[in-house]
Amino acid sequence: RERDLTGWMSLSRKPEETWYGWDGDRLTTVQTQQTRIQTVYQPGSFTPLLRIETENGEQAKARHRSLAEVLQEDTGVTLPAELAVMLGRLERELRQGSVSEESQQWLAQCGLTAEQMAAQLEAEYIPERKLHLYHCDHRGLPLALISPEGETAWQGEYDEWGNLLGEESAQHLQQSLRLPGQQYDEESGLYYNRNRYYDPLQGRYITQDPIGLRGEWNLYKYPLNPVRFIDSLGLKFHVNGDPSDFNQAVEYLKQDSQMKETIDFLSSSEETINIEYIEGTNVRFNSNNMAIYWNSRASLFCSTELNSKSQSPALGLGHEFAHAQYYLLDKENFMALLSRTDKKYENKEEARVITIIESRAAKTLGECTRGAHSGLPFYRVDGPLQTMKITGTPE
Structure with missing residues (x-):
């Protein structure tokens, strides 16, 4: 203007x-x-x-012709698609300084050497x-x-x-x-x-929440405490503190289709799910305040036997996601399952989550599965996606 x-x-x-x-x-x-x-x-x-x-x-200076383009333009011959792919792989190997045995073999069949092909490469310019x-x-x-x-x-x-x-x-x-x-x-x-668009002067969005009333009744609200909470997508999930570990765990869990469905459901629910970081091992979902208490460094072992592996803190978060989803879907049955004892898993709700949801996600993510709920030791790891193996008595 x-x-x-x-x-x-x-x-x-x-x-x-x-x-x-x-x-x-x-x-x-x-x-x-x-x-x-x-x-x-x-x-x-x-x-x-x-x-x-x-x-x-x-950026313009950094552009150069590929090896396949050089040969096609210099000879005036259109190369077969398969050969162009092979030349592309060869070019990457030449620029990395290590030509595979497979590439050397087909070059030899053509009466060529890697040195001859390297001479055809256009110089790379680093912008x-x-x-x-x-x-x-x-x-x-x-x-x-x-x-x-x-x-x-x-x-x-x-x-x-x-x-x-x-x-x-x-x-x-x-x-x-x-x-x-x-x-x-x-x-x-x-x-x-x-x-959607956010107006910092008003401290609120100027367009409605795209998920409608599934978010909550106020379609324009930004977190009421912007010093503690953020809304990086313009959707829902309030993380009390640095969201890095939480976001990393969520992306990891989404590799399992059932976990992705659970996360998507919670993201668009009428309730706001609060994520509270804790230092101890009492990872849990509290239906009274719709909060998940999670230690992003607490790794839970699958058994107490020597050489047993542990589950990542992220999978522990996914376990609590499953509790929260079922509570929102069927509060009455959720409470009923919690009240029914189970010899292996403490109660029927834990048995449902561990045997059906958690075990499937563990297999998808390449982690161990557990056959019990209580009595298993926790161990501190360096990140939300890390696991470990018992090589001695855990601390």
């Missing part, structure tokens, strides 16, 4: 196009006519770690890139961009609801990431949250 001398604003005659690239629900690439900005995130979360900026001119590390708060909101030399290239100050109060950048960098999952839209002043 442009203003004339009278102050009249009109559309600019210089249209600009911006292309966006996504990895699942995370914005990873922003491409304009001048530059490409790529973002690397902390695994399993919406917290940005690294910003990579490449000028379009540098110049500007790298900056993100410094974020406990929610994943970017506070600063740090250069490899340790200098602050950009810094911003926000209020609790994500309003940008001020920013400084000696290099005139534009930093558009806001609260986890949000992208600043310059034209509207709103934050795009993948599923």
Whole structure:
């Protein structure tokens, strides 16, 4: 948009196009006519770690013809698709400096050597890139961009609801990431949250929750305590603390189709599921306050025998997801199963979850299955997806 001398604003005659690239629900690439900005995130979360900026001119220099293209264009012969695939594999091996025995054999059959083919490769150009590390708060909101030399290239100050109060950048960098999952839209002043738009001035969404009343009666609400909670997708699930371990566990569990159905059900339920991190081993679902208490470092062994393996903390979270889903589906029967004792699994609800849901997910994920509920030892691991093996008496 442009203003004339009278102050009249009109559309600019210089249209600009911006292309966006996504990895699942995370914005990873922003491409304009001048530059490409790529973002690397902390695994399993919406917290940005690294910003990579490449000028379009540098990208153009990095383009080169593939080995198959070189041979086709230089000889004027169209290569069969199968041969083009073989040449593509050979090119990757040549550039990595290690040619497989299979490639050497078919080259020899053609009377060629790897050295002759390497001479046909076009040189690779490594484009110049500007790298900056993100410094974020406990929610994943970017506070600063740090250069490899340790200098602050950009810094911003926000209020609790994500309003940008001020920013400084000696290099005139534009930093558009806001609260986890949000992208600043310059034209509207709103934050795009993948599923809808968020207005930081109001501290609420301006478009309805796409899942409707399954979310809850207030279709526009953002977490009422934005210092503790985030809503990275514009949907539901409140994590008390850093959501990285939780998000990583959820993505891991979704590899099992039944677990994915359970997670999708909870994400769109009328109830808000609160995830509370704990230090001990009393991992549980509490139906009174709709909370799951979870230790992302507590790994549960499948038996007490030597060389027994343990289940990941993520699978323990999936176990509690299964309890929460059944409670929401059939509260009366859920309570009835809890009250009925079981010799192996303590009660019938634990037997249902362990033998039907947990065991299936464990097999899908390549983890061990257990034949009991109580009396099994926990052990501390370094991450939500880790397992271990008993090589002696567990601590």
